[in-house]
Amino acid sequence: MAKITLVEAVTMALAHELEHDPDVVILGEDVGINGGVFRATAGLAQRFGEDRVIDTPLAETMIAGMTVGMATQGMKPVAEAQFMGFIYPMVDHVISHAGRFRNRTRGRMHCPLVIRAPYGGGIHAPEHHSESTEAMFAHMPGVRVVIPSSPSRAYGLLLAAIRNPDPVIFLEPKRIYRLHKEEVEDDGEELPLDMCFVLREGKDVTLVTWGAMTKETLEATDKLAEQGISAEVIDVATISPLDMDTIYESVAKTGRCVIVQEAPKNCGVGAEIAANLADSQGLYSLQAPVKRVAGYDTVMPLFRLEKKYMPSVDRIIKAVNETLEVS
């Protein structure tokens, strides 16, 4: 079994579904012969034909609107937003239609679509190519928001997203697209949506994160271990709907929680996790205030400053130490 990167796992999952489900089609800008700007659809047009992997005009609203229309007629379209910074013209069709069709027609129509988008900073990209606005989608009823953080989870979660009968926004942390390789078997086994993954078990503090921030969080965990601090690491993976039970269970064990997100702090997914801990039995497990390590509430800087913006290993360790200082 070959070792593959996260982006190669995305390609493998797309190919698997194109192979096994004739209703699956891919559409987007440059997804065809070019294989996508990040190569996520490399080779697929050549293998499955240009009727299955469709290059569209350069019009994101059109991609989203047609994706909704196709989904309501029984197709399973997988659209690519070239970058999350270009996803905003699609938002009307997600919030006003994709998330509403099943509900507003009382089940007569539904929207089994996926919109994939590379997101997040750290690759020295031009303006508008580095933001993390996942919380915007998490706020929309009727839509699942899924973020893989490893090759195997990218494969299993994308299969589940495509097969899911409801709309899924699938955000791919592009900073770790090629960070490490993992053995992933192309066995068609999907992973459950709506569930967190425990990446490390620990007993002193729970670190909750998702996407590319799993990298810094795991590095921080290694450094904390050197200090004798045992951190449990949870990859949220599906940020909407949130699997709080896994987080409650962990915090019940550790008594401390630090949330790490690349997105701005204000009204982020971390705020929702912290709020859930505060207005549930989770509160009684806490021995220290919940800390959030997040991007600043500023505009995402251009790349000379982006590393200063994004949570670092040091910032995570500082937050953990602060929670541990509270006895």
Added chain:
Amino acid sequence: MTTVASFSIDYVQHLSPEGQLVGDKAPPIATDFEQLKKLYELMVLTRVFDAKAIALQRTGKLGTYASSLGHEAVHVGMGAAMKYEDVFAPMYREYGTQFYRGVKMSEVLLYWGGDERGSNFSGPKHDFPWCVPIATQNLHAAGAAMTFKLRGQERAAVTVIGDGGSSKGDFLEAINAAGAFKLPLVLVIVNNQWAISVPRKKQSGGQTLAQKGIAAGLPSIQVDGNDLIAVHAVMDEALKRARSGGGATVVEAITYRLSDHTTADDASRYRPQEEVENARRFEPISRLRKYLMSNNQWSAQQENQLLKDCAAKVDAAVEEYLSTPKPAVTDMFDYMFAELPHDLAEQRQYALEMENNG
């Protein structure tokens, strides 16, 4: 300098405002009086329904309602040219089309009466529900048309937009996609001259709205939207072209919104009454009635009977609407996802407990 492209927009009218056939190429439907009478009856029913819906709103028995007064020919004509397996993606006042396709009057009332069950209607299950955000439905129709094309089905999608909505990016991206992908799609701009209070001349510097389709590479045509025969003929041709792989068409149907925008609007604030009175002279129902009568296909007695029948049908629909039991509080949750996520299941349980304790 050389001319690299040139274009013209044709205007189609078969029935004059006086109800006389004009021109020498009348389409087959012009002499299919059985079909014409059926369509005439549906136009009248739509108008009787419309007046009743407004009355229900005024007496607090219906929410905000968007009237179709004056649009009956374009709506019914579109419906009559479509096949069941075609897909209709309306905006929110095309009741004549929807009635032809099997949507019940009580379902329209349910929708405007604040009940989602109206959109789970008796028309074709593949037809789109009403679409309020303006022009987004044009792209949904393009997506439906793409589906038919990919599956090799001889089906077409029909979608509607107003003169105001034709200014929106969604419409322009839809016609562009229709040309680029050669989609089996008919985009109908129902130009009723007013987008709430903004008149047609403020929407676009274009001489016609149809010509926007030319830029997308589509056959584009204007039709007298108050002439049922012309609307049907133009739609029939566009749909046949679409179903047979010939691609999309833009149709601009010229009509007039004789009503307020919705029951929440008061057009007298911005629109001269003389303009409305003048437009009434061109309205579609009396035009078709004159044509049928002048061909001895319709009588005053039939008209009286039709009005009585329509009133009875509308009364029955109103009764069905008013006697529909209230939805369950759990309906809010039960159609959100195929499988209810755990957090929503908790909220559902809470809502149910509050309902039972209240």
